[in-house]
Amino acid sequence: MRRALNRPLASLLAIKARFALAPDGVTVRNFIGAACLCGVGDTVALLMADQAFAQGTESAVAKIGVLIGSTLAALLGATVLAASSRSHPVSAASP
Secondary structure, eight states, X not given: OHHHHHHXXXXXXXXHTTSSXXXXXXXXXXXXXXXXXXXXXXXXXXXXXXXXXXXXXXXXXXXXXXXXXXXXXXXXXXXXXXXXXXXXXXXXXXX
16 A cells, blocks of 8 residues: 555655646646545455465455455545546537
8 A cells, every 4th residue: 555655645746846747737636536546456465465364264354455445445536536527627629
């Protein structure tokens, strides 16, 4: 989970320090919503839980924890992005 937070935080700090440029139309809220989605589908954590624990209760609890964390990350990211799209509607480009 720590890696999932480090990359977006480092990117946000680089943008704020003017070392990097954000793409046109990307707000901080969009950036935070996308960062939340980084926690979804952490299959490496499932593999590690499977390898670290014997096939028993500990393995099942660890896998359920990873799946709950991924679900919460998906819900939080989708909520932030949906709120962002409502407050800043994107207009269609005219041909």
